[in-house]
Amino acid sequence: MLLIRCPYCEEERPELEFRNAGEAHIARAADIAAVSDEDFEKFFFIRSNPKGIIYERWRHIHGCARFFNAVRDTVTDKFVMTYKAGEPKPDISKLKKESGPAAYANRPPDQLNVKKPAAKRAPASKGDA
Amino acid sequence: MAKAAVKTATAARAPALAGRDFSATGVKLAVLAPAERISLRAPAASVAALSKALGVTLPKAPKTSASKDGRTALWLGPDEWLVIDEAGGDPLADCAGVKALHSAVGVSHRNVGFSVTGPAAAATLNAGCPQDLSLAAFPVGACSRTILGKIEVVILRTAEDAFRLECWRSFSDYAFAFLSQAAVDAAA
Numbered sequence A: 001m002l003l004i005r006c007p008y009c010e011e012e013r014p015e016l017e018f019r020n021a022g023e024a025h026i027a028r029a030a031d032i033a034a035v036s037d038e039d040f041e042k043f044f045f046i047r048s049n050p051k052g053i054i055y056e057r058w059r060h061i062h063g064c065a066r067f068f069n070a071v072r073d074t075v076t077d078k079f080v081m082t083y084k085a086g087e088p089k090p091d092i093s094k095l096k097k098e099s100g101p102a103a104y105a106n107r108p109p110d111q112l113n114v115k116k117p118a119a120k121r122a123p124a125s126k127g128d129a
Numbered sequence B: 001m002a003k004a005a006v007k008t009a010t011a012a013r014a015p016a017l018a019g020r021d022f023s024a025t026g027v028k029l030a031v032l033a034p035a036e037r038i039s040l041r042a043p044a045a046s047v048a049a050l051s052k053a054l055g056v057t058l059p060k061a062p063k064t065s066a067s068k069d070g071r072t073a074l075w076l077g078p079d080e081w082l083v084i085d086e087a088g089g090d091p092l093a094d095c096a097g098v099k100a101l102h103s104a105v106g107v108s109h110r111n112v113g114f115s116v117t118g119p120a121a122a123a124t125l126n127a128g129c130p131q132d133l134s135l136a137a138f139p140v141g142a143c144s145r146t147i148l149g150k151i152e153v154v155i156l157r158t159a160e161d162a163f164r165l166e167c168w169r170s171f172s173d174y175a176f177a178f179l180s181q182a183a184v185d186a187a188a
């Protein structure tokens, strides 16, 4: 089972507590009535659907119930990072160097969900895609 | 015509699964007595006033609870708490006088509480709950909304080997049956 880090609960939690809520950072126009049909179609229906890194909304529905954003790789299913709703879209080029794992797979079991991890997260992320 | 005797009906509370319990080696399940409960939503600015009115400090850290005089406040989300009163108080009435912005909804009858106690309590819950319930990750006083099998539950660790589990009333049959089977498996 995947563990996903909830930025509100501040820890890794089992994927069963979460629900995907579609692509993130899609802003609704302030005056939606003035939007052309073509632009509305883009806003409403068209999604990027990339092979690789995607920015998504997720909801910790069976936990704190909060919506948050996640950067996920659609090929490996790896959560690169998660961040609170409303926070700016992270720069992916920086992410690859700095971020630690957002999911369970890259962290030893004895470092999960303890207040002070035995080692910092950075070294564990070396060589991550 | 003879006068018909006046009949008055008195509403009697019929708690779900009242008095049910179950024991297996190393773990004991019991259905807890009815309690007063509220679902409380409030922004950070209202927390102090609500804490004062309720007589228990609403916890601000994830996965924590606070308890005082039979009343427990469980952190469920950044602006959401479940308050359980087992001492006969009325948390809904206590919040009614608070002027600070908040939403308090009485959910006393919505939930059924179970106790799961004994050395195999964590193993019993883990049969259907995917969270890490070790003492390091889930210490005494820790609480969380999570899942048990197919249903959503709230779990509170009341002691090293004791948990309180809250689920919605209509799911209580499922929860009890699930836990009973899990208790047998955990004991094996």
Ligand SMILES: [Zn+2]
Pocket (backbone or CB within 6 Å): A006, A007, A008, A009, A010, A060, A063, A064, A065, A066
């Ligand atoms: Zn959460």
